[in-house]
Amino acid sequence: xxxxxxxxxxxxxxxxxxxxxxxxxxxxxxxxxxxxxxxxxxxxxxxxxxxxxxxxxxxxxxxxxxxxxxxxxxxxxxxxxxxxxxxxxxxxxxxxxxxxxxxxxxxxxxxxxxxxxxxxxxxxxxxxxxxxxxxxxxxxxxxxxxxxxxxxxxxxxxxxxxxxxxxxxxxxxxxxxxxxxxxxxxxxxxxxxxxxxxxxxxxxxxxxxxxxxxxxxxxxxxxxxxxxxxxxxxxxxxxxxxxxxxxxxxxxxxxxxxxxxxxxxxxxxxxxxxxxxxxxxxxxxxxxxxxxxxxxxxxxxxxxxxxxxxxxxxxxxxxxxxxxxxxxxxxxxxxxxxxxxxxxxxxxxxxxxxxxxxxxxxxxxxxxxxxxxxxxxxxxxxxxxxxxxxxxxxxxxxxxxxxxxxxx
Numbered sequence: 421x422x423x424x425x426x427x428x429x430x431x432x433x434x435x436x437x438x439x440x441x442x443x444x445x446x447x448x449x450x451x452x453x454x455x456x457x458x459x460x461x462x463x464x465x466x467x468x469x470x471x472x473x474x475x476x477x478x479x480x481x482x483x484x485x486x487x488x489x490x491x492x493x494x495x496x497x498x499x500x501x502x503x504x505x506x507x508x509x510x511x512x513x514x515x516x517x518x519x520x521x522x523x524x525x526x527x528x529x530x531x532x533x534x535x536x537x538x539x540x541x542x543x544x545x546x547x548x549x550x551x552x553x554x555x556x557x558x559x560x561x562x563x564x565x566x567x568x569x570x571x572x573x574x575x576x577x578x579x580x581x582x583x584x585x586x587x588x589x590x591x592x593x594x595x596x597x598x599x600x601x602x603x604x605x606x607x608x609x610x611x612x613x614x615x616x617x618x619x620x621x622x623x624x625x626x627x628x629x630x631x632x633x634x635x636x637x638x639x640x641x642x643x644x645x646x647x648x649x650x651x652x653x654x655x656x657x658x659x660x661x662x663x664x665x666x667x668x669x670x671x672x673x674x675x676x677x678x679x680x681x682x683x684x685x686x687x688x689x690x691x692x693x694x695x696x697x698x699x700x701x702x703x704x705x706x707x708x709x710x711x712x713x714x715x716x717x718x719x720x721x722x723x724x725x726x727x728x729x730x731x732x733x734x735x736x737x738x739x740x741x742x743x744x745x746x747x748x749x750x751x752x753x754x755x756x757x758x759x760x761x762x763x764x765x766x767x768x769x770x771x772x773x774x775x776x777x778x779x780x781x782x783x784x785x786x787x788x789x790x791x792x793x794x795x796x797x798x799x800x801x802x803x804x805x806x807x808x809x810x811x812x813x814x815x816x817x818x819x820x821x822x823x824x825x826x827x828x
Contacts, residue, residue, distance in 0.1 A: 421578045423824070424532075429570030431533035432525045436492065436566060437518030438481045440471060449473045451516040453483060455491045458508045458522065459676050461543065461593075462600075463489065465512065480526070483516045488525040488539050490551075490569060495560050497552040500685045502672045504562045505551035505569070507542045511597065523566055533576055536586035541574050544819055575822065584828040585821045592814035599803045599810075600678075606800050607679060610793040614748040617789060621779040623753060633782045640774040642741055644734040646699035647770050648726030651692045658692035666693055666700070669718075669726040674709050677718035679747070679800050681707060682808060688725055698725045701732040704743045708733060708750050710773050717751045719743050721801065731773050739783055742790040744797050749778065 428434075440452060449470035457463050463483075483489075487510040494504030510516075518524055527535055541547055550572050555562035576582070621628055621636075630636065639645060648669070651658035659668075665687035673684045693700060701707065701720045709716040711729035726732065733750070735741045758768045758776065781789075820826045 423575050423577045425573050425575050426532075427570060428538075428572050428574050429567075431529040431574070431576070432527045432538055432570075434490065434523045434525055434566035434569045435480055437520045437522045437524070438477055439520045440517075444471045444475075446470055446472065450475065451514065452519050453489065453510070453516055453522055454519045455493055455522050456675075458489055458491050458506055461508050463508050463510045463512065465516065471517065477517055480524075481518050483510045483512075483518055483524070485510060485513060486535070488535065488542065489518070490523045490525070490542070491521070492523050492565070493521040493561065493563050494555075496555065496562050497549055499560075499672070502560075502685070503548065503552055504555045504564055505548050507539065507548075509539060521563075523569065531579065533574070534579060534582040534586060536590060537576075537582035538574070540586060540589050540818060541822060544822060545815075546819065547572065577824075581828060588821065588828065589814055589818060592810050592817075596807045596810050599807050603678060603800050603803050606796045606803075610744065610796045611748055613789065613792055614745070617785065618745075618749070618779060618781070623757065623777050623779075630779075634785075635780045636777050637780050638774065639733070639776040639778050642736065642778055642780060643746075644736055645770075645774050646701070646732040646734065648728050648730045648732070649696055649698045650727045651688055651696050651698070658688055658696075659686055665689060667722070667724045669707060669720075669724055669730060671709055671711075671713050671716070671727070671729055674707060674716045674718050674726075674730060675713060677716075678804065679719060679797070680721050680804055681718040681724060682721055682804055684724070693725060699732060700725055702734065704735075706733040706743050706746050706750060707731070708773065710768050710770070714768060715751070715753065715755045717747055719747055719797075731770065740780070740786065742786055744790055744793050745781075745786060746778075 445452065447470065449472050451465045452469045452471060453463055453465070454469060457465065488507060489510060490507045491504055494506065495502045497503055525538065527533060527538070551564060551569055552562070554568040555564050557563045667684040668686050668688045669681055669684050670686065673681065688698070692698065701724050703720055703722050705720045707718045707720060707726060708731045709729055710731055733746055735743065753776070755768065758772050817826070821828065
């Protein structure tokens with residue numbers, strides 16, 4: 421049977437989320453899915469993005485497992501991690517609500533279009549480019565409408581073929597999801613070990629009972645702390661050179677990271693690193709965001725650069741400190757105690773970061789902790805590498821299946 425080409429709007433409609441007010445949000449309750457929740461093909465439910473559970477909204481604003489969501493606001497195609505039109509599946513069991521400028525697909529013709537097939541069609545780079553190119557607005561505030569998305573044409577094979585294609589591709593995603601579950605359990609295990617040993621120390625308290633042999637020092641007494649830098653944006657030659665490039669971590673990238681920083685949406689040339697004296701964070705350096713989004717942490721996996729909103733915690737003495745310890749220490753630090761809050765979050769500067777109090781345990785305690793959790797962190801890193809390879813393999817296969825280069 422022939423494939424048919426129709427507009428998405430003929431088989432699925434896109435609805436926008438509910439326009440919540442900022443005063444509606446609270447730390448607990450029914451989770452709210454915002455644009456920022458759409459990360460790496462998944463939906464991340466952040467603490468604090470909730471509304472009172474007593475609030476009841478029409479069913480169209482409810483989200484359930486398997487829903488396909490799309491960002492209706494974002495950046496232009498040059499910034500993939502935050503690009504407008506990126507899609508994700510809602511994989512959570514709990515109910516949540518959809519916020520405005522995030523869209524949800526509702527199938528209106530299940531006899532012509534399978535929901536899973538639609539998701540993989542939307543996941544293609546070609547489809548994303550078509551949608552993103554319809555955007556209006558500034559580089560970091562590009563907008564599309566539900567009608568823009570519905571106007572994109574989709575190539576539909578017979579329904580049994582759609583199911584087969586979706587089944588082949590979802591096998592990769594099932595493996596990725598299983599790895600992510602394992603990663604979460606491994607991180608929780610390592611964190612429980614951290615809490616059992618170090619959670620007695622509260623940096624925000626003026627008085628802490630420190631055991632003999634332990635001490636509290638300024639961060640810059642333990643680490644070489646460097647700050648990232650951004651080459652001039654108006655000179656595009658400093659970015660994305662295929663021959664000689666260094667990964668450049670942005671706030672978006674560190675937000676999308678799980679324990680380790682692997683992929684970045686942009687790279688800079690080695691010439692830019694040299695010319696603008698950019699600090700390079702070596703592998704196993706702990707990164708900390710301290711502007712805009714404060715307190716996001718990741719561990720580098722190779723030589724990387726960052727923007728100026730990210731600090732690099734380079735360990736000076738590996739017998740005295742380890743990245744596994746400082747990762748959890750920084751991830752759970754009460755940053756509210758360091759600076760005043762503002763409309764964009766807790767505002768702290770590099771001087772404050774360098775003066776942060778850090779609990780320094782005895783060398784034996786640090787070394788014992790490292791021995792206990794090192795294998796867990798190594799396994800997390802290996803699972804993340806596996807996921808990268810699985811996505812790459814799926815993304816190579818995806819357009820070939822959609823364009824009938826491979827039959828099913």
